[in-house]
Amino acid sequence: MALPNPALTQIPDSYKYGWNDPEATSLNIAQRGLSADIVEGISRFKGEPEWMTKLRLKAYRHFEARPMPQWGADLSGIDFQDIFYYIAPTNKAVQSWDDVPDYIRRTYDRLGIPEAEKKYLAGVGGQYDSEVVYHNIREDLEKQGVIFLGTDEALKTHPEIFREYFGTVIPANDNKLAALNTAVWSGGSFIYVPKGVHVELPLQAYFRINTENMGQFERTLIIADEGSSVHYVEGCTAPTYSTASLHSAVVEIIVKKGARVRYTTIQNWSHNVYNLVTKRAVAYEDAVMEWVDGNLGSKVTMKYPSIYLLGERAHGEVLSIAFAGSEQHQDAGGKVIHAAPNTTSLITSKSISKGTGRTSYRGLVKVYPGCEKSKSTVRCDALILDEEARSDTYPYMEIDEEDVTIGHEATVSKVGSEQLFYLMSRGLSEAEAAAMIVNGFIEPIVKELPMEYAVEMNRLIQLQMEGAVG
Amino acid sequence: MTTATATTLDAEAIGRISDHLDEPDWLREHRAAWWERAGRTPAPTGQEEEWRRTDLAGLPRNGELLVDAPQLIINVPGGLRDGVILTDIRTAVRQHPELVRRFLDARQGQASHAHFWAVAQAAWTGGLFCYVPRGVSVDGTLVARTSLTDASATYLPISLIVADEDSSITLLEEVTSPDGAAGWFGGIVEIQAARGARVRYANLQQLGDGAWNVGAQRVVVGQDAIVTTLNAEVGSKVTKVGLDVQMAGPGGVSKVLGILAAGDDQQIDINTVQDLAADHTTSDLLYLSALYDRAHASFYGVTNVRKGTRQTSSYQECRNLLLSPQAGAEPIPVLEIEANDILRCGHGATAGAIDPTQLFYAQTRGLDHDAAERMIVRGFFEQVVAKIEDETIRGRVLAALAGRIGTSEDLAA
Numbered sequence: 001m002a003l004p005n006p007a008l009t010q011i012p013d014s015y016k017y018g019w020n021d022p023e024a025t026s027l028n029i030a031q032r033g034l035s036a037d038i039v040e041g042i043s044r045f046k047g048e049p050e051w052m053t054k055l056r057l058k059a060y061r062h063f064e065a066r067p068m069p070q071w072g073a074d075l076s077g078i079d080f081q082d083i084f085y086y087i088a089p090t091n092k093a094v095q096s097w098d099d100v101p102d103y104i105r106r107t108y109d110r111l112g113i114p115e116a117e118k119k120y121l122a123g124v125g126g127q128y129d130s131e132v133v134y135h136n137i138r139e140d141l142e143k144q145g146v147i148f149l150g151t152d153e154a155l156k157t158h159p160e161i162f163r164e165y166f167g168t169v170i171p172a173n174d175n176k177l178a179a180l181n182t183a184v185w186s187g188g189s190f191i192y193v194p195k196g197v198h199v200e201l202p203l204q205a206y207f208r209i210n211t212e213n214m215g216q217f218e219r220t221l222i223i224a225d226e227g228s229s230v231h232y233v234e235g236c237t238a239p240t241y242s243t244a245s246l247h248s249a250v251v252e253i254i255v256k257k258g259a260r261v262r263y264t265t266i267q268n269w270s271h272n273v274y275n276l277v278t279k280r281a282v283a284y285e286d287a288v289m290e291w292v293d294g295n296l297g298s299k300v301t302m303k304y305p306s307i308y309l310l311g312e313r314a315h316g317e318v319l320s321i322a323f324a325g326s327e328q329h330q331d332a333g334g335k336v337i338h339a340a341p342n343t344t345s346l347i348t349s350k351s352i353s354k355g356t357g358r359t360s361y362r363g364l365v366k367v368y369p370g371c372e373k374s375k376s377t378v379r380c381d382a383l384i385l386d387e388e389a390r391s392d393t394y395p396y397m398e399i400d401e402e403d404v405t406i407g408h409e410a411t412v413s414k415v416g417s418e419q420l421f422y423l424m425s426r427g428l429s430e431a432e433a434a435a436m437i438v439n440g441f442i443e444p445i446v447k448e449l450p451m452e453y454a455v456e457m458n459r460l461i462q463l464q465m466e467g468a469v470g
Numbered sequence: 471m472t473t474a475t476a477t478t479l480d481a482e483a484i485g486r487i488s489d490h491l492d493e494p495d496w497l498r499e500h501r502a503a504w505w506e507r508a509g510r511t512p513a514p515t516g517q518e519e520e521w522r523r524t525d526l527a528g529l530p531r532n533g534e535l536l537v538d539a540p541q542l543i544i545n546v547p548g549g550l551r552d553g554v555i556l557t558d559i560r561t562a563v564r565q566h567p568e569l570v571r572r573f574l575d576a577r578q579g580q581a582s583h584a585h586f587w588a589v590a591q592a593a594w595t596g597g598l599f600c601y602v603p604r605g606v607s608v609d610g611t612l613v614a615r616t617s618l619t620d621a622s623a624t625y626l627p628i629s630l631i632v633a634d635e636d637s638s639i640t641l642l643e644e645v646t647s648p649d650g651a652a653g654w655f656g657g658i659v660e661i662q663a664a665r666g667a668r669v670r671y672a673n674l675q676q677l678g679d680g681a682w683n684v685g686a687q688r689v690v691v692g693q694d695a696i697v698t699t700l701n702a703e704v705g706s707k708v709t710k711v712g713l714d715v716q717m718a719g720p721g722g723v724s725k726v727l728g729i730l731a732a733g734d735d736q737q738i739d740i741n742t743v744q745d746l747a748a749d750h751t752t753s754d755l756l757y758l759s760a761l762y763d764r765a766h767a768s769f770y771g772v773t774n775v776r777k778g779t780r781q782t783s784s785y786q787e788c789r790n791l792l793l794s795p796q797a798g799a800e801p802i803p804v805l806e807i808e809a810n811d812i813l814r815c816g817h818g819a820t821a822g823a824i825d826p827t828q829l830f831y832a833q834t835r836g837l838d839h840d841a842a843e844r845m846i847v848r849g850f851f852e853q854v855v856a857k858i859e860d861e862t863i864r865g866r867v868l869a870a871l872a873g874r875i876g877t878s879e880d881l882a883a
Contacts, residue, residue, distance in 0.1 A: 382807070390806075392805060404821065405820075409816070410803075
């Protein structure tokens with residue numbers, strides 16, 4: 001029997017964090033649009049070394065020359081000449097929470113950062129617009145030699161290690177949007193974990209877009225040296241504006257022999273943001289790389305965290321969750337490239353589409369010749385809540401080695417009438433039952449999040465499902 | 471029999487086909503319209519998602535077009551009765567022009583293969599026409615065999631199979647050609663199953679080792695019709711086939727089966743579409759490949775559940791057994807789901823070697839490595855073979871596969 005579910009079709013697409021701060025728009029130093037002069041100007045303003053200025057200009061030429069990607073989501077709404085490429089709300093990074101300007105603190109207060117810091121954080125790098133404005137790292141980490149800085153600051157204070165790794169995982173000419181990021185990047189986090197050091201608590205940073213048509217181009221570089229481990233957590237929310245913004249980050253991660261990195265993102269950009277992000281990690285011998293990637297907000301997201309398994313026995317995991325409400329398209333997934341023997345990988349994707357929302361899983365598993373005994377499992381589940389919603393699965397597999405075990409499985413379902421009936425027979429309303437089913441559906445991923453993020457994720461899902469839970 | 475030739479396919483050459491076969495005006499116009507359409511439908515450039523894995527540069531486009539088609543050898547157990555027609559399509563044009571004209575339709579082929587569909591609709595010189603009238607059940611298995619004698623020729627046959635309401639038929643088509651030169655076999659197949667019809671169709675391809683098999687098939691499944699298709703790809707150098715399964719009427723069921731056994735430098739690239747466009751339709755696809763030597767199999771299949779459809783059920787499964795370090799597979803099962811009231815929807819794809827413990831076990835029972843491997847591959851194919859209800863088809867398919875995977879009798883010997 002067909003399931004008419006009025007409760008689910010009437011969910012409003014409310015956006016809880018859609019406030020903006022009027023004071024925050026006064027500190028623009030740049031203009032809309034992009035040219036070689038602006039790219040050079042950004043580099044000069046930041047006082048960067050010559051090699052970075054040249055790299056930015058080279059990347060800008062790549063960006064100019066490359067066509068827009070014609071696959072995946074509809075990007076025709078992006079006007080690159082109508083975007084701010086650089087804005088600095090304050091001129092210097094500050095160390096104490098008290099020194100953070102009031103209007104920025106108000107925004108963060110509403111996101112709950114200080115409380116989270118007290119309880120869980122090892123350090124906070126909060127990015128407000130393009131500059132890192134707040135940085136704090138616990139003393140014991142500093143003593144261990146862990147570097148956790150804004151990327152701009154790291155370029156100044158640790159130039160050798162910066163230059164050794166920057167742009168090595170995602171070169172300037174990798175794709176059009178990575179080229180754009182390389183040309184105009186600003187902010188982001190730089191993390192270096194020395195050999196054998198285990199960072200016990202997650203390192204966190206919040207990113208936020210706060211100016212209309214403000215492009216956010218943060219650049220994150222994480223190096224986990226041999227035998228070390230670190231968990232980095234990134235979460236985003238943004239004010240709602242009527243015209244589109246662009247967020248195009250680049251994240252590069254190097255996981256050396258025997259090291260372990262987990263990178264967790266919860267993305268909740270407001271529904272006018274194009275979120276086009278390139279994230280890639282390389283994992284060497286016995287290393288473990290894990291991406292936990294949650295996509296809830298934005299108008300369009302295209303993001304496929306990838307892992308190159310370059311050393312024997314390296315292991316990669318991508319856990320991806322996507323929620324697309326009306327007018328949203330989450331085109332997300334993951335890629336694993338097996339380039340060494342005995343490497344293993346696991347991609348798990350859970351996606352939910354509601355209203356007229358569309359989720360697409362797009363992924364790649366590639367095994368090069370000679371990578372014997374490699375194993376990969378890809379599991380995609382999609383839940384379609386409404387008649388107008390849509391879900392796609394595009395799992396690419398290129399297997400050029402015989403002695404491997406590669407599997408992919410996907411299911412698409414709706415909230416089953418039997419499931420609803422069962423829960424309602426236990427006394428729940430239809431709306432509560434539906435919300436419970438959705439929560440159960442995403443549970444395998446939520447349980448991998450740090451606790452306050454799991455709480456935040458549940459809250460965000462609840463918000464998205466608001467109409468359903470009554 | 472003489473072979474008229476045309477080295478270049480153009481409007482004039484298309485006209486000469488009609489002249490040579492002394493065709494009626496409506497067919498001349500049909501060909502001209504399709505040729506014009508072929509010109510408007512660009513050939514794949516290699517940039518399209520479905521064409522990225524097969525390089526068409528080597529397609530022997532300038533071979534001689536076989537205007538005098540090879541004889542279609544038809545085997546009908548018990549003879550044709552009750553108005554059932556199974557004949558060479560040229561004969562059908564002469565004897566049943568109104569029926570051929572009615573069913574030779576003008577609908578565009580599957581988007582990715584539309585160019586080749588149009589070319590074959592314009593330039594076919596042979597093929598098969600099968601019609602089963604309303605309510606007629608054909609007993610036994612009809613077999614139609616084409617044996618090409620010239621490996622280098624271009625042959626673009628059309629097979630048109632129409633099962634009217636509540637009829638039933640089982641049909642096996644086989645094609646063979648000599649090894650050696652590169653030729654282009656561009657067969658297109660259209661199966662129309664009207665309301666309540668039951669069609670079991672198998673296509674056993676054993677082309678020579680130089681052949682380019684670039685063709686397409688369309689299956690239109692009407693209300694409450696049940697259609698099973700099996701494509702067994704054994705021969706050819708390159709096989710690039712589009713298979714478009716349209717679940718057009720409510721309650722229709724399709725089973726889409728495929729067996730690929732490839733070795734040497736064979737390349738097999740299959741594009742399927744399962745278009746669930748009506749309520750309560752069911753479409754299950756299962757393709758199995760065994761890949762030896764440097765063989766490469768690609769599978770790009772799309773399940774599309776159309777907006778507003780209710781209670782559809784579909785599955786797509788593609789499994790690849792890699793039997794050589796140089797073999798490769800790219801199974802890509804795509805879902806595009808635009809409705810939420812679905813009964814079942816999913817897909818699975820695997821690629822990998824034989825489980826070494828299975829090989830070891832078989833060897834402890836006294837088999838040598840190769841015999842054990844052949845037995846395991848036969849077991850792997852059993853997933854599809856067991857679904858072939860018809861004994862004639864099962865026997866022919868197993869015989870065609872024996873060159874690669876032996877037979878169960880080998881074990882006794």
